[in-house]
Amino acid sequence: GNSVTQMEGPVTLSEEAFLTINCTYTATGYPSLFWYVQYPGEGLQLLLKATKADDKGSNKGFEATYRKETTSFHLEKGSVQVSDSAVYFCALSDQPSGGSNYKLTFGKGTLLTVNP
Amino acid sequence: EADIYQTPRYLVIGTGKKITLECSQTMGHDKMYWYQQDPGMELHLIHYSYGVNSTEKGDLSSESTVSRIRTEHFPLTLESARPSHTSQYLCASTGIGGGAGFGKQYFGPGTRLTVT
Numbered sequence: 001g002n003s004v005t006q007m008e009g010p011v012t013l014s015e016e017a018f019l020t021i022n023c024t025y026t027a028t029g030y031p032s033l034f035w036y037v038q039y040p041g042e043g044l045q046l047l048l049k050a051t052k053a054d055d056k057g058s059n060k061g062f063e064a065t066y067r068k069e070t071t072s073f074h075l076e077k078g079s080v081q082v083s084d085s086a087v088y089f090c091a092l093s094d095q096p097s098g099g100s101n102y103k104l105t106f107g108k109g110t111l112l113t114v115n116p
Numbered sequence: 117e118a119d120i121y122q123t124p125r126y127l128v129i130g131t132g133k134k135i136t137l138e139c140s141q142t143m144g145h146d147k148m149y150w151y152q153q154d155p156g157m158e159l160h161l162i163h164y165s166y167g168v169n170s171t172e173k174g175d176l177s178s179e180s181t182v183s184r185i186r187t188e189h190f191p192l193t194l195e196s197a198r199p200s201h202t203s204q205y206l207c208a209s210t211g212i213g214g215g216a217g218f219g220k221q222y223f224g225p226g227t228r229l230t231v232t
Contacts, residue, residue, distance in 0.1 A: 034220075038157075043120075043206050043223030087157050102147050102210065103164065104221060109157035 002027045006090045006107035013080055013114050021075040021110050023064075023090035031092040033057075033066050033073040034104070038087040047075075047088070080114045087111050119143050122207050122224035129197055130232055137192045137227045139207035146211055148190040149221065150174070150182060153204040165190060197231045204228050 007022040025031065032051045036044040048057030053068035062077045073090060090107040120141040129135055139148070150163040161174030165184040179201070180194050190209075194201055208221040 041225070043208070043225050044159075044221075045223065046220050049220070089159070102166065103149075103161065106159045109159070111157065 002031070002092060002094065002105040004090050004092055004105055004107035006088075007110055008108070010111040010113060013112070015082055015114055015116050016079045017114075019075070019077040019080045019084075019112070021088055021090075021112070023073045023075065023107060025071050025073065025090075025092050027071075027092055027094065027105075029094055031094050033064070034091040034093070035062070035064055035073070035075050036089040036091060036106075038089065038109075040086070044089060080112070082114045082116055085112055085114045120207060120209055120222050120224040122205075122227050124227060125225060126228050126230075128230045128232065131196075131198055133197050135194050135197055135229070137205055137207075137229070139190045139192070139224060140188050141190075141209045141222070141224075142188060143209065143211060143222065144187065145209035145222070146187060147209060148184070149208040150180075150190070150192050151206040151208065152176060152178065153206055153226070159206070163192065197229075199231045202229060202231050 003026045005024050034049045035047040037047045038044045048059040050057040050066035053066055056065045064073050064075045087109045089109045091104045093104050123138045146167045148165045151159045152162050153159050160176035162176050162178040163174055163182040165171045171182050180192050182192050204226050206226045207224040210221045
């Protein structure tokens with residue numbers, strides 16, 4: 001079955017530091033990969049996505065590249081801000097097929113705290 | 117951006133009470149989901165629905181039940197609440213079957229349930 005393993009937290013950084021949150025996956029076929037973010041007191045929201053190998057997803061200064069050879073989708077940001085403090089989830093989904101699988105498989109989440 | 121609503125946001129209730137957590141979306145999405153989020157942040161899919169009168173149990177066994185009588189409404193019910201049901205419950209929806217929007221689930225803000 002599908003699974004997602006992401007770097008355990010919590011991660012604490014100073015403002016303007018470089019961020020990497022590792023994510024690796026196991027899946028059959030050719031999944032799409034996602035990073036979701038959950039700010040305090042809110043639901044999750046999609047941060048970025050990539051649907052095929054070597055695609056790079058980017059948003060709000062965050063980037064992640066779909067690496068099929070290493071089955072990875074690591075999240076990076078060059079200079080974090082206090083407002084980036086949140087929980088980050090890596091996720092995957094198989095492409096819809098005749099069986100219509102529209103479920104996401106999530107990693108366990110990584111809490112990021114950025115101090116001023 | 118998300119037009120998906122959950123009520124109540126917070127609920128404290130005694131053991132043995134029946135409760136219903138409401139989830140509604142105004143986007144016309146046919147696919148809806150309930151997740152339970154534990155204190156360690158991990159998400160567990162407990163129910164999902166791919167359309168009216170269609171509901172399925174998720175990956176984590178739950179004593180709760182759901183119904184889908186209208187496209188926009190996906191309530192979750194606990195017939196007899198217990199302290200072990202204390203958790204955060206997140207509702208989500210998606211309406212895209214494939215293409216660029218695939219995998220983007222819209223999340224509500226969550227209901228934090230405490231059973232005393």
